Amino acid sequence: MKRQERLHYKFQNLQEKNMSFEQVFKRILKFMSLNPRGNYRLMVGTDSQVHARCTVFITGIVIQNTGKGAWACIRKIMVPRKMLHLHERISLETTLTEEIVSMFTDSKKNKMIDIVLPYVYQGATFSIEGHIDIGSGQRNKTREYVQEMVTRLETMGVEPKIKPDAFVASSYANKYTKKVGG
Structure with missing residues (x-):
């Protein structure tokens, strides 16, 4: 994907519509700066839903301060x-998850790390996860794709999470796949 095409990506949440990725990144930095001693997990995951005439894909970006709230779009x-x-x-x-994760360049990751770095010895943490809406259970139709998709995220330096730990894909993004419009 070309850089200028990425600039046209639009993100939204319940408070804001038509956010650029740069605006999303600024919201994440602001959220982390409110409590730099936090335990932060940046999570990206995608889910899809087949409808009558189309297939809807929703990618969620969630920055969570474990036990103290989150900001998402x-x-x-x-x-x-x-x-x-x-x-x-x-x-x-x-x-689609990889695409968004790749937008968090080393420079952007370093800005997030720089927020918590002075407080690491007081317990502050930061990690990046890729949530995949697949499971390895015997009854799960997606189990045969687990290794392939997990490996793809691992090669990007992202910690892969599958069901039941992939809640950004299987819960947050999932709830927005049900509607075709909007």
């Missing part, structure tokens, strides 16, 4: 066809 993509093949959908979900 979503990005919505609509593919104008029914994507019925599970591997294709899961692969695109992972690609």
